[in-house]
Amino acid sequence: MTTAKTLSEKLWDAHTVTSDENNDLLYIDLHLVHEVTSPQAFDGLRQAGRPVRRPDLTLLTEDHNIPTVDVDKPIADPVSRTQVETLRKNAEEFGLRIHKLGDLDQGIVHIIGPQLGLTQPGTTVVCGDSHTSTHGAFGALAFGIGTSEVEHVLATQTLPQRKPKTMAVNVNGDLPAGVTAKDVVLALIAKVGTGGGQGYVAEYRGSVIEGLSMEARMTICNMSIEWGAKAGIIAPDETTFEYLKGRPHAPQGADWDAAVEYWKTLRTDEGATFDVEVDLDAAELSPFVTWGTNPGQGVPLSASVPDPETFFDESSRTAAEKALEYMDLKAGTPMREIAVDTIFLGSCTNGRIEDLRAAADVIKGRKIADSVRMLVVPGSARVRLQAESEGLDVVFKEAGAEWRGAGCSMCLGMNPDQLAPGERSASTSNRNFEGRQGKGGRTHLVSPVVAAATAVTGTLTAPADLPDAG
């Protein structure tokens, strides 16, 4: 009798090259690399005289440090420029494919893998970036690694890993109108806490997940790391195959058929048990926003800033007090009354075409408030082109928003797009940590449609709250 396995266990076992009592040596199908976490890894290879074992399973791009305007000019900040140039030199020296700023296939590392059809069901994907969990949306085992591990994968195409525990996150029920994938994951994190997934691979299941588009599934898997999970994964289905078909690196002809046949086996077996199960009732969800400085500090938009006194344990209470101080918020303030200065629509969480379409839908025919600026940053050069071919750029520009080039942009304070100290944003990115979007900046995490509605009113707002909402 074969034992029933969960999806992540199947993938784990299928990629185990050797194992001993401590670790399994996992084979890596796809290694994505960007400029920030790789220079010291390439240096390590050079010092040891080691080549890259599988250049044909490695892909480099530039995303974190780059500007999103004037992309044809040299990068102004000399330190950022050096880092990007170092990546280019390493690509050349080690013979690796790279998509540079200005390339059609350049973009945020987690947007371009799926877009090229490189992220496929049944593969293992790693990158020196915690949001590698995004790729799990395809039924891939995908997780972020550190620079020593980047070097290890470059040299060996494998990684020694301890087998994680498994968790099911069941999202069933009917998602109310106006509630998006971002709201689902923000509500989940508020429920389980930022450490709730530590040591687990989380499989998102249930009717709500099955009904989501690939873009929406990626949004959810993307934020797996924000509640500590090693990876998030969703079983591939027709939606997945449909998304992949015809992509540049999708299998073709007989290979396509063989692949689909295999992909269809990638489901958790009947009778397999998870170490832990978490249930989320979709019917209870509503647009969700964060008030604090970690992604678990969130509430429904219709609620108010919580009172730290209402937290049971001392460390949550202290954390809430510190967060409110940093965020300059008072307990009891309705979330809807919080005025923001900047709206950021973009990032590997919500910088895909569907996100831009949803936001454009809200903003179309309206103007952004005089008190705010709005940055719209497509996740990749191709997303940008696609949006332009649909006229979305015009919608945003006519509303008064800035239409930018592709990159991480204001998701993190590493490139020129940053919040000023004390500035407050509504952001579709994934982290509201202190200083994440620029020193002293204050971040409220929101979905793309809430971002768009907030741009119109200047205070945190859902599309349904807009006066002439249809």
Place this chain on the structure above:
Amino acid sequence: MEKFTSHTGTGLPLRRSNIDTDQIIPAVYLKRVSRTGFEDGLFAAWRQDPQFVLNLPQYKLATILITGPDFGTGSSREHAVWALQDYGFKVVIGSRFGDIFSNNSGNAGLLLAKVSHEDVEQLWKIVENHPETEITVDLEARSITASDGFTTSFTIDDYTRWRLLEGLDNIGLTLRAEDKIAAYEANRPSYKPTTIPVQTGS
């Protein structure tokens, strides 16, 4: 990697929980392409407050960081480990650590000693009342002993412990199984993707 058997030093009490790696080292400090010099970025935002514990003279020479739960969550940046090491920390004592941060620490040679939160509270009190207290973290015995008599044991997985004790480089170890990797690769199905450029149109 240097061998790690045991370390004796003084402790620094960091009374916070949920310290993400963006706090340990903010993104602007990640632009360097070298492997050293990250100490200036360590807790850079918090260090601007003269009362922040890292700025207190009694903890200037501390080499053991004692922290609240969920230390090192968030971003994968190994720079967080390097910043701690470059600043002079050899050991971090805490009750829970972020996954990627844990792996990075093991790979870079920073010892994470996992204890109960009650032990953390005890150690905080000890070093707050007597910053000069010497603490010994013995990896061989998996024990923490303070000069005032406090003692406890910590957990660490066997593999990381062994590698730290031996000072072994992971890559070298893995390459011992090179033939097995090659055998695995030989059986990789043809429908699996490669990054060899294909015509992507324009």
